[in-house]
Every structure is written in structure tokens, then in C-alpha cells.
Amino acid sequence: MFAGRKNLFVKSAVLLLLFLFFASAAFAAQGGEKSSSPGIPGQKPLSFVSITLVDGGGNVQDAADVPTEPKFKLEFDKNVVNSTIWGINQNCFSLFSENGENIPVSVTKVDDSIDFSQRNNVFVQPSSPLSPGTSYTLKVSPDLKAKNGVSVLGGTTSGQGLNISFKTQGQAISQAVTKPVTQPAAQTTAATQQPASPDSQPALPGEKNAAQANSETAQLQANAGGNEANTGQENKSPGAAAAGQQQVAGNTSGESAASGQTGKPESPAQAGMGLDYTNLLTILTVVLIAGWIVVELFVKKKKRS
Numbered sequence: 001m002f003a004g005r006k007n008l009f010v011k012s013a014v015l016l017l018l019f020l021f022f023a024s025a026a027f028a029a030q031g032g033e034k035s036s037s038p039g040i041p042g043q044k045p046l047s048f049v050s051i052t053l054v055d056g057g058g059n060v061q062d063a064a065d066v067p068t069e070p071k072f073k074l075e076f077d078k079n080v081v082n083s084t085i086w087g088i089n090q091n092c093f094s095l096f097s098e099n100g101e102n103i104p105v106s107v108t109k110v111d112d113s114i115d116f117s118q119r120n121n122v123f124v125q126p127s128s129p130l131s132p133g134t135s136y137t138l139k140v141s142p143d144l145k146a147k148n149g150v151s152v153l154g155g156t157t158s159g160q161g162l163n164i165s166f167k168t169q170g171q172a173i174s175q176a177v178t179k180p181v182t183q184p185a186a187q188t189t190a191a192t193q194q195p196a197s198p199d200s201q202p203a204l205p206g207e208k209n210a211a212q213a214n215s216e217t218a219q220l221q222a223n224a225g226g227n228e229a230n231t232g233q234e235n236k237s238p239g240a241a242a243a244g245q246q247q248v249a250g251n252t253s254g255e256s257a258a259s260g261q262t263g264k265p266e267s268p269a270q271a272g273m274g275l276d277y278t279n280l281l282t283i284l285t286v287v288l289i290a291g292w293i294v295v296e297l298f299v300k301k302k303k304r305s
Contacts, residue, residue, distance in 0.1 A: 045155030046146045049075040051138070051164055054123065060138075065169040068132055071125040074140070079119040079147035081109035092141035092153075092161075093124050098134060103127075119147075132170025137163055 051060045054071040080089050086109065095103040104127040110118035130136065140162035142154025153161060 044078075044151055046080070046144065046151040046153050047077045047156045048140070048153065048162055049077055049120070051075075060166050061164050062166065064167040066130075066136075066166045068130045068168050068170065069126070070130070071123060072138065074122045074124065076120050076122070076144075076146075076153075078151060079112060080122060080144060081112055081119055082147040083111070085145045085147060085149065089122070089144050092144045093122070094139050094141075095124070095126060096137050096139065097131070098136070103130070103136070130168050131173065132168050133172030135165065135167045137165050139163055 051072055051074045052058065053060060053066070054073050055067075057063075060066060060070075060072060074093075090107050090109075093105060093107045095105045097103060106125045106127055108123045108125075110121065112119040124138065140153060142152060142157055142159050142161035144153040144161075145151065
């Protein structure tokens with residue numbers, strides 16, 4: 001009987017060990033955590049749980065008083081920080097302003113090998129302070145993956161991922177809009193109707209530009225007025241005109257007399273120079289003739305001898 005009890009104990013221990021082994025294998029296949037999500041073990045869909053502020057506060061979804069320097073904690077129902085999937089999951093978070101501007105964010109985690117209780121949490125923080133009184137949308141890609149490598153967020157969001165909207169606290173900063181300065185209609189019409197200058201629009205052959213004709217007429221009138229003024233001045237001072245004429249005549253006479261007195265007679269030096277040239281030529285001619293006679297005589301004498 002004792003041997004029978006011993007065999008029964010051994011069999012029970014073996015069955016217990018087998019149960020624990022299979023239970024551990026199933027636990028590891030599900031990503032290391034228990035889940036209440038329905039589905040096939042190892043392929044249960046990944047679900048979003050909540051988003052809160054790390055510094056405290058309620059749910060961020062649709063909140064209107066989020067600080068301008070927030071740090072969000074997004075919680076999921078499975079391990080999303082394991083090193084085998086973190087390279088994909090880290091790029092699944094993005095932040096956009098109400099104008100569609102992509103705001104750079106820092107996506108961090110607590111490694112599951114250091115703190116296993118943080119395996120379901122992802123931390124997202126804008127790289128720079130947000131604008132006050134402005135709406136933003138935090139988007140999570142449907143490609144966010146669980147540690148099991150099969151479950152993704154798109155399985156519980158109809159393949160759309162997450163769009164978490166919120167608004168920062170404070171008063172929005174109004175931006176001044178610069179409007180172009182418009183000219184009054186009267187000035188615009190006058191500028192449009194202003195005739196072009198004669199230089200910019202040459203007239204056709206045989207025709208004159210109206211503005212050019214007006215300008216020439218005004219110039220002629222001005223010249224006529226100037227001539228009349230000059231004539232009036234001459235009529236008003238006949239004595240001065242006569243005096244001027246006498247002065248001009250006197251100057252002319254003086255110049256004639258001066259030119260008669262100051263002609264260009266040859267100076268004694270110039271006269272002497274001309275005389276010297278004549279004498280020099282005469283002497284040179286005489287010498288040449290004498291020399292020629294001497295040479296002839298010498299030649300004849302030589303022939304005779």
C-alpha cells in the first residue's frame with residue numbers, strides 16, 4: 001500500500017510539472033502578460049488603455065487645459081517596449097498642430113528588463129514648448145506592435161490607429177495680418193488716364209502727339225513773351241543802346257589802329273639774318289667756281305706734262 005501511494009505521488013508531481021511547463025509556455029507566447037482581450041492565444045489584438053500626464057492630471061483626450069510643456073504617458077494592454085519591437089514602435093507617434101504643422105516629439109520608454117511593470121507604457125514629450133490656447137492632435141500609428149510580434153494596434157482600431165486631440169491652456173497669441181495698401185480709386189484712375197510722355201510713345205509719320213503739340217505751343221509763347229520783353233527794354237533805353245553802339249565803334253577803331261601800329265615788320269635781327277644768308281650763299285658760290293677753275297687748270301697741266 002505504501003508503494004502504491006508513493007507511485008501516486010510521483011505521478012501527481014509529474015503532472016503538476018507538465019502543467020506548469022505548458023502554462024509558462026502559453027504565458028510567454030502571449031507577450032509576458034495576461035490580457036482580457038478576446039482572440040486566439042498568442043494573437044490577441046493590441047488595445048489602447050489611456051493617456052495621462054506624467055506630472056499628474058486626468059485623461060488628456062479632448063482636454064482643454066493641457067500645459068504647454070507636457071509629457072504624456074500612453075498605456076496599452078500589452079508589452080510595447082521590448083527591444084525586439086521598439087525600433088518600430090518608437091516611430092509610431094507624431095504630433096500635429098491645428099494648422100497641420102508636424103511638431104517634433106521625443107518618444108521614450110522604461111526598459112522591461114529594468115522595470116517590468118512599465119512594459120505597457122510609452123512616454124511622448126514635445127521637443128519644444130507648445131503654443132498656448134492651441135489645439136493639437138497626437139497620432140498613434142496602427143502599426144504599433146506587441147511583443148508577440150503579431151498583435152498590432154490596427155486590430156482594435158479598424159486599421160486607423162489613434163487620434164488623440166487636446167488643447168493647451170492659456171490665451172492664443174494673435175498674429176497680425178499685414179494687408180496690402182490700396183490706392184484710392186481717384187488716384188488710380190488719374191494715373192491710368194495720364195498721357196504717356198512723347199519720348200516713350202513716338203508719334204506716327206505725319207502726325208503729332210497732342211501733348212507734344214501743346215508743349216511746343218507753350219514754348220513758342222514763352223519765347224514770344226521773352227522777345228517782347230527784350231524789345232521793351234531796348235525801347236525804354238535808346239540812349240544806352242546808342243552808347244553801346246558808340247562804344248563798340250570806338251573799340252573797333254582802336255583795334256584797327258592798334259593792328260596798324262603793331263604790324264609784323266621784320267626786326268633788325270631778322271633782317272640781318274636774311275642778309276647773312278645771302279652773303280653766305282654768294283661766298284659759297286664764288287669758292288665753288290674758284291675751286292672748279294683750279295681743278296680744271298690742274299687737270300690741263302697734268303695732261304700737257
